[in-house]
Amino acid sequence: MSRILMNRVLNKSLICRIDQHQFNQLVRNYYGKKFIGSREVVGYGTNGSYNYIDRVEMPFPAIRFREDTPEIKVLREKEKGDWRNLTIEEKKTLYRASFWRTLAEVEAPTGEWKFTISVVLLVISISFWIEIFFKVFIAPPLPESFSLENRKRQLRLMLDYKIDPVQGISSKWDYERDCWKSQVKDNK
Numbered sequence: 001m002s003r004i005l006m007n008r009v010l011n012k013s014l015i016c017r018i019d020q021h022q023f024n025q026l027v028r029n030y031y032g033k034k035f036i037g038s039r040e041v042v043g044y045g046t047n048g049s050y051n052y053i054d055r056v057e058m059p060f061p062a063i064r065f066r067e068d069t070p071e072i073k074v075l076r077e078k079e080k081g082d083w084r085n086l087t088i089e090e091k092k093t094l095y096r097a098s099f100w101r102t103l104a105e106v107e108a109p110t111g112e113w114k115f116t117i118s119v120v121l122l123v124i125s126i127s128f129w130i131e132i133f134f135k136v137f138i139a140p141p142l143p144e145s146f147s148l149e150n151r152k153r154q155l156r157l158m159l160d161y162k163i164d165p166v167q168g169i170s171s172k173w174d175y176e177r178d179c180w181k182s183q184v185k186d187n188k
Helices: 002-015 022-035 070-079 088-100 104-108 112-138 148-160 181-187
Strands: none
Touching: 070 088
């Protein structure tokens, strides 16, 4: 069915030589109308599709929010006249028939950040508990070379063997006084 209609539209567009905008309107009318029910089309919408979305960047959706009821149809006829004859409640009813939320309601904070922060803190706390579990129950004990006495012994061996004497650790050791060169400067 839709392929036949599209072929007719294409053939018609080639024969009548309608422009691209008119062709897009025909396709748009065919593909969008069956999904919106009896809601009134009032604008172009997002990329020319029939949809309703509250966005600050695009404040005018393509279709009205609600379908017209008999009460709203009466108000629509009444709004064609002088707006001073409408009460505040009637104006609000007309607005809510066209839009779900006001721009102030759209821009209002939702409190979503609280949930996000709670999830982040939960993940961090779980990762800390997993780290503690691994250190206590799974990870092997540290080797002896990590103890303070063994590290001092390794440092002394590096100094005795004069490892990297030009710019390294041995260059900062005073072998005559058996102390660091910075300590010799501080004592003077």
